Amino acid sequence: MPGTEAARGALRRAPVQRRSTERLARILDACARELDEGGYERLSTRAVAARAGVPIGSVYRFFSDKRAMTDALAHRNLDEFLDRTAARLAEPGVGADWRAAVDVLVEEYTAMKRTAPGFALVDFGVPGETNQDLADRLPALLGDRLPVDPADPRLRLALVIAVEAADAALQLAFRTSQTGDSRVIAEAKELVRAYLGTVLE
Template structure:
């Protein structure tokens, strides 16, 4: 599922067979994260679950942190692709509809994609996160996509507003999933209203 396009790989796959093996390794990592959590994750367990030699894992990844980072990046790539697909069906003037797509696709991935609840885009793993954090990259992607959809420039004001919205949504959605494992509907609804009110001053 999805592609991996980031510097966490020691080596990028060239042949389709290598790409398929990489996908199996990441799928196995995602399944094990759901079953055991990050602390119990190991490259040996991932290799066994994926049905590949341990050397195949080390061909792409130096350690389990790199595995989790690659899975987080694959999640972000997949998230962006899902949003882009949905935005093509919306009128360009409908920024509220675009916001609904951004939230709904996140919730759908949180509830259905293996490993996503543990790593999402990288924010849930506590060790070694870059100073800027994954939310900056998520916000940059979303600001660019939103600007393109609305036919405007992704200027500093829009990027800052989207970053604030992403940080606020991240905290509130974490709360929603702490209150209810499937995501508390009332808190999700409040989050949606908060983001609409905040972004209206930039996008209306």
């Protein structure tokens, strides 16, 4: 299941058997659907258990509360996003520099925003939190596309700022249009490329 490894940080108990792994996936799927329908404030472990078709004890076996459950969903989302992006970057014809990677990152994010259950509200973190996990994992994803030392602290700061700026711009894109305003999305790409250029060129 995509995201199982990262999600374990939010789990009380990691699944060992296939049946437990499948049950955990059903719980997170149900959590995502509940978020789409009622938002974070109305989310409850009882409603998630009912939708997933599992006893409430099964939810508490994995999660202490709805915050931990949502955090695990966010980790799963991040893993899926990085997997999708890595697959796109490996496709023939995709540019080999960091600018092409920026475009792919934005495109995969907007694709998940449009289609992935729960992603519109909880992409990579509980609402209102930062995108530190994504910024931390970008150097490994981008690899040789980065023309600077991945350990350079300036790169770390630049990636944090770029991710936060892109997040704000893309939130605006989906605030003005349910499917994402294409003009704002295009400007978000330009914004991130221009800013990162001050560090990567």
